Amino acid sequence: MTDWKQKLHIEPLNGWLNDPNGLCYYSGKFHVYFQYSPDSAEGSGRKCWGHMESTDMLTWEYTGIVMEPDIPEDRSGVYSGCAVVDDGKLHIFYTGNVKLPGDYDYINEGREANQIHVVTDDARTLTGKKIILKNADYPDCCSCHVRDPKVWKEDGIWKMVLGARTKDSKGLVLYYEGTDPDSFSFVKTYQVPDFGYMWECPDLFDVDGQRFLGLSPQGLPHEELKNQNVYSSGYFRLNEDRLEEFNEFDHGFDFYAPQTFVAPDGRRILIGWMGIGDIPYSNPTTELGWQHCLTLPRQLSLNDDGALCQNPIDELVNLRASRKLVKAGDSIELEALSEIIIRSSEFKEADFGGFRLIVEDGICSLVFDEDKGWGFGRDIRRAKTGDIKDIRILLDTSSVEIYINGGRVVMSSRFYPDSDIVFKADSDATVYGLSQKPRKLIAIGEALIDFIPDKTGCDFHEVTAFSPKLGGAPANVCGAFAKLSGKSKILTMLGQDPFGDRILKELDEAGIDTSCVLRTDEANTALAFVSLAKDGNRTFSFYRNPSADMLLNEYQIYERMLDDIYALHFCSVSLGDFPMRKAHRKAIDMARARGAIISFDPNLRPALWKSTEAMKEAVSEFVPVADILKISDEELEFITGQTDIDEACKELLAVGVKLIVYTRGKNGAKLITRKTSGEDPGVEVQAVDTTGAGDGFIGALLWYLASSGINKTDLAELTSDMLSEAALFADRYCSVSITRTGAIPSYPTLQEFKNLYYKGGTVT
Numbered sequence: 001m002t003d004w005k006q007k008l009h010i011e012p013l014n015g016w017l018n019d020p021n022g023l024c025y026y027s028g029k030f031h032v033y034f035q036y037s038p039d040s041a042e043g044s045g046r047k048c049w050g051h052m053e054s055t056d057m058l059t060w061e062y063t064g065i066v067m068e069p070d071i072p073e074d075r076s077g078v079y080s081g082c083a084v085v086d087d088g089k090l091h092i093f094y095t096g097n098v099k100l101p102g103d104y105d106y107i108n109e110g111r112e113a114n115q116i117h118v119v120t121d122d123a124r125t126l127t128g129k130k131i132i133l134k135n136a137d138y139p140d141c142c143s144c145h146v147r148d149p150k151v152w153k154e155d156g157i158w159k160m161v162l163g164a165r166t167k168d169s170k171g172l173v174l175y176y177e178g179t180d181p182d183s184f185s186f187v188k189t190y191q192v193p194d195f196g197y198m199w200e201c202p203d204l205f206d207v208d209g210q211r212f213l214g215l216s217p218q219g220l221p222h223e224e225l226k227n228q229n230v231y232s233s234g235y236f237r238l239n240e241d242r243l244e245e246f247n248e249f250d251h252g253f254d255f256y257a258p259q260t261f262v263a264p265d266g267r268r269i270l271i272g273w274m275g276i277g278d279i280p281y282s283n284p285t286t287e288l289g290w291q292h293c294l295t296l297p298r299q300l301s302l303n304d305d306g307a308l309c310q311n312p313i314d315e316l317v318n319l320r321a322s323r324k325l326v327k328a329g330d331s332i333e334l335e336a337l338s339e340i341i342i343r344s345s346e347f348k349e350a351d352f353g354g355f356r357l358i359v360e361d362g363i364c365s366l367v368f369d370e371d372k373g374w375g376f377g378r379d380i381r382r383a384k385t386g387d388i389k390d391i392r393i394l395l396d397t398s399s400v401e402i403y404i405n406g407g408r409v410v411m412s413s414r415f416y417p418d419s420d421i422v423f424k425a426d427s428d429a430t431v432y433g434l435s436q437k438p439r440k441l442i443a444i445g446e447a448l449i450d451f452i453p454d455k456t457g458c459d460f461h462e463v464t465a466f467s468p469k470l471g472g473a474p475a476n477v478c479g480a481f482a483k484l485s486g487k488s489k490i491l492t493m494l495g496q497d498p499f500g501d502r503i504l505k506e507l508d509e510a511g512i513d514t515s516c517v518l519r520t521d522e523a524n525t526a527l528a529f530v531s532l533a534k535d536g537n538r539t540f541s542f543y544r545n546p547s548a549d550m551l552l553n554e555y556q557i558y559e560r561m562l563d564d565i566y567a568l569h570f571c572s573v574s575l576g577d578f579p580m581r582k583a584h585r586k587a588i589d590m591a592r593a594r595g596a597i598i599s600f601d602p603n604l605r606p607a608l609w610k611s612t613e614a615m616k617e618a619v620s621e622f623v624p625v626a627d628i629l630k631i632s633d634e635e636l637e638f639i640t641g642q643t644d645i646d647e648a649c650k651e652l653l654a655v656g657v658k659l660i661v662y663t664r665g666k667n668g669a670k671l672i673t674r675k676t677s678g679e680d681p682g683v684e685v686q687a688v689d690t691t692g693a694g695d696g697f698i699g700a701l702l703w704y705l706a707s708s709g710i711n712k713t714d715l716a717e718l719t720s721d722m723l724s725e726a727a728l729f730a731d732r733y734c735s736v737s738i739t740r741t742g743a744i745p746s747y748p749t750l751q752e753f754k755n756l757y758y759k760g761g762t763v764t
């Protein structure tokens with residue numbers, strides 16, 4: 001059986017999809033509209049806009065057709081366009097295509113190109129179409145082919161580029177400006193001699209301060225290493241107003257009409273159509289009722305040479321669900337959703353069964369095996385890459401995207417396998433199996449308000465004011481995981497009081513899943529007053545007699561709460577003699593049954609216990625269920641009674657712990673398994689506030705493991721290098737957090753962190 005439905009890529013259930021349109025982030029969601037012909041997989045019939053939305057750019061929800069040809073000015077098709085967020089509203093601009101009945105050439109006559117503006121406040125109700133430009137408004141040199149508005153607002157001015165064809169069939173871009181989104185005036189053109197007859201889908205955008213003009217030119221001559229497809233798609237570097245060299249976005253078989261937008265964190269993201277019109281090859285899904293998909297979202301950056309690079313959005317690593325190291329020459333059967341990374345300058349060939357990737361003399365070729373027939377007419381595409389440094393390959397059920405040398409060169413193609421894909425290369429490779437949605441870090445325990453003193457370095461009674469901050473170790477760990485773009489969820493209970501409301505809101509704002517946060521009127525939300533004495537010691541005064549979180553009981557924990565779980569994290573504060581302890585037991589048992597990693601950070605708070613014996617007894621009871629145990633000097637001694645670290649670790653590993661995370665404050669951390677260990681000596685920084693530092697450390701470590709596809713059974717097998725890298729990652733993360741105030745607010749986002757330490761590469 002062949003299953004060619006894509007698992008990750010945006011594709012229609014039925015019908016034909018082409019260009020991505022209206023890419024934007026609006027009202028808390030990412031939006032992708034697309035050219036959609038719902039009535040025919042061959043693209044005939046109504047040309048509409050379909051709509052997808054997402055909170056993470058990984059999983060998309062189709063909301064239906066949001067625009068169709070329903071006014072005279074767009075009666076032959078709601079063609080491509082864009083979206084601009086302004087003043088809380090979403091402005092959509094697109095081309096209304098009109099083909100007049102009659103005997104016309106449809107180039108210089110018989111066609112209307114109307115630029116149309118629609119305003120919406122829900123991204124789905126796209127009514128009130130307003131015509132803002134018509135044929136008569138374009139410069140005299142233009143034929144009737146003028147379309148695909150890409151609009152942006154810069155310095156208070158509305159700006160627009162339009163793709164066009166002159167009367168004597170030369171491609172060009174028209175540039176307009178306006179003081180409001182309904183009145184644009186023509187300013188100038190962008191043109192270069194002898195560069196195709198029509199320029200479609202222009203996009204003027206900046207990456208790291210460099211301006212580019214992206215476009216999809218038709219009619220370029222095919223060369224051996226360039227513009228091999230029927231229509232091309234690439235970008236000019238702009239120097240003032242001059243168009244410098246043209247580079248293709250993608251050198252594969254299936255790429256056209258991309259569009260970019262800016263994510264809320266400032267990244268420029270590109271999505272292309274993984275298809276082209278009028279191709280000499282085919283897609284067998286057409287007979288099954290649908291055709292084409294979009295590429296994965298790619299983030300754009302400049303490399304050290306200032307060259308434009310495209311890489312899959314960083315969020316994608318959250319899908320890694322398994323990891324295998326495949327030695328050169330070994331074969332492995334791939335899962336339908338896979339990612340392969342090869343880092344070898346010696347790389348020459350990788351075989352996927354129906355196609356191969358070959359590097360020879362600085363040229364990379366994607367070659368389909370004619371006999372196998374997976375390419376349905378696709379044969380060979382080549383690209384100049386120079387020496388190979390790294391290759392990252394993403395496979396979905398029927399597509400492959402190949403990112404070479406940090407994304408400097410990309411090759412994308414559809415393919416339609418009729419058997420399992422067996423991969424083999426002449427270099428070592430890391431192969432990840434990907435899940436369709438991110439797996440979650442779930443933490444159980446307290447979320448509370450930490451009252452932070454206005455003065456430090458004094459005793460409790462000298463403090464005159466406290467400010468409320470979200471705290472609780474399990475909440476912080478979820479916060480770090482979410483800041484790093486992972487999905488996290490907290491299982492806790494809050495009081496029906498204003499502090500409970502406040503925590504819920506802040507958890508939500510931190511991107512933590514609060515769907516399993518319960519509320520009770522039987523106790524108040526937990527509070528903790530903190531002071532920092534002259535000797536640097538923190539004192540906590542807890543208001544938990546009892547607090548709402550302690551009352552969460554085992555009957556309130558149920559299976560569905562743990563859906564998509566990667567790891568369950570807990571601490572000791574909630575293991576006292578109250579219902580929450582049994583709730584922990586139940587959640588741990590259920591998580592273990594699902595094969596999830598159990599992570600325990602005792603995080604000892606003696607002040608909360610009747611006696612140290614009671615605390616020790618509780619911690620000792622839970623240590624054996626932990627796969628990962630985070631522990632500091634004092635804790636190690638307290639729990640094992642050993643002062644010798646190696647002896648203490650041996651004891652803990654003997655009861656079943658697979659990975660000990662031994663944190664040493666400013667001296668970094670050591671990760672220890674039965675077989676080996678790896679460490680990081682720590683990063684020198686000026687500490688401002690260490691609140692939540694340890695939670696940031698373990699949150700970052702868990703995210704590192706999750707996004708490296710490391711599962712429970714892999715923990716004991718991690719190499720020393722891998723352990724050291726993980727320790728370094730978590731140490732660096734923690735070191736950034738202590739240079740800022742607060743817990744969750746002090747944790748850097750993945751992009752901030754990447755810019756500090758992992759610029760240009762992948763984080764995991």
Ligand code: FRU
Pocket residue numbers: 018019035047079080081095147148200201256257277
């Ligand atoms: C590019 C394109 C655009 C046009 C749209 C119509 O693929 O031809 O120029 O607006 O598709 O679907």
